[in-house]
């Protein structure tokens with residue numbers, strides 16, 4: 038029972054209830070799993086590492102391999118130097134990765150562990166690597182952790198050897214393996230040589246072969262990460278998750294970058310495809326034009342069920358910005374839009390999208406939580422909720438259809454094979470949204486009307 042009035046709870050600054058985010062190391066671990074033969078290493082207590090692995094495994098239904106420095110009371114007082122050196126020695130012997138990607142946890146950040154010095158003092162076998170990034174969880178969110186880990190790979194490995202490789206780097210953001218596959222599909226369809234960093238496809242959506250693979254086939258190779266420094270350009274998909282690593286690569290290797298919105302919905306995907314065509318001079322192939330045409334066809338076919346419907350959206354900032362734009366193009370009204378990740382630019386961007394569409398009276402919040410969204414919905418309800426698995430509690434209590442979107446989705450299967458990105462992903466989103474709305478109409482309408490819903 039909270040000892041506060043409703044107004045105090047509503048205006049609270051120091052308390053989060055039902056967060057719309059998770060902690061930095063989750064994103065860092067996810068990014069490291071997208072590097073081939075890489076073992077993510079959590080520098081902190083076993084409990085932290087177990088939580089990060091669990092949330093990733095529950096989302097993608099695959100083992101999320103990672104090791105830990107296993108802090109106990111001694112490490113908390115005297116520092117985790119000896120723990121991580123012992124851990125790394127054991128990891129080379131037992132698990133033999135090509136690279137260990139270390140991220141910190143709240144405890145190691147609070148005691149101020151000096152990771153660069155520890156790594157310098159390690160005995161690292163020839164041809165192997167240990168890299169690190171700092172991921173204090175009292176700052177940012179899992180999206181920040183993802184960004185920091187990608188930046189860590191670039192800071193340690195990327196090299197400009199003065200010979201251009203003719204490739205485009207793509208930093209995809211904290212998105213599912215299916216979205217990473219979709220980006221690669223578009224690049225291949227346009228015949229564009231690329232390096233995607235990281236790439237969890239083939240790792241967290243790997244097929245069952247009957248044989249356990251500690252390091253599945255997928256993931257960006259170390260050679261490719263080094264080679265990002267020789268690419269013609271970097272495309273950062275989403276400012277929060279992907280721009281910082283692109284800036285780091287520009288500073289280190291003089292590779293220019295462009296930040297684009299995550300390609301969800303027709304406008305953002307058009308922009309991605311047109312920019313690729315402009316940068317590389319490549320044609321947009323018929324296969325993509327056909328998919329785009331199908332998406333437009335579907336949007337027109339189902340428009341009558343979307344027009345004027347109010348929607349509440351919660352999720353990661355880069356994805357929510359594009360999704361807000363997309364639902365407006367479907368004729369819907371984004372009534373409540375929140376992200377758990379801090380950053381007022383999110384609010385500015387979403388408000389600009391709403392203003393451009395002439396939509397007034399919506400509530401937009403960064404560093405918001407699902408309790409905020411629930412209170413807003415109680416005051417004025419919506420027709421649809423789009424957000425991760427935890428939104429289902431609001432949906433059930435308020436009898437509102439719910440479309441699962443973003444991270445984590447722990448109570449559904451197969452979503453990691455189906456993209457939200459690109460024209461193909463947008464078609465899937467329209468299908469999911471229309472099904473959710475139609476299911477509710479059909480559940481609640483009369484026998485005669487049931488037949489009329491087509």
Ligand code: SF4
Nearest residue numbers: 060085088142143174
């Ligand atoms: S202590 Fe910090 S790093 Fe560990 S699980 Fe909690 S928030 Fe994440």
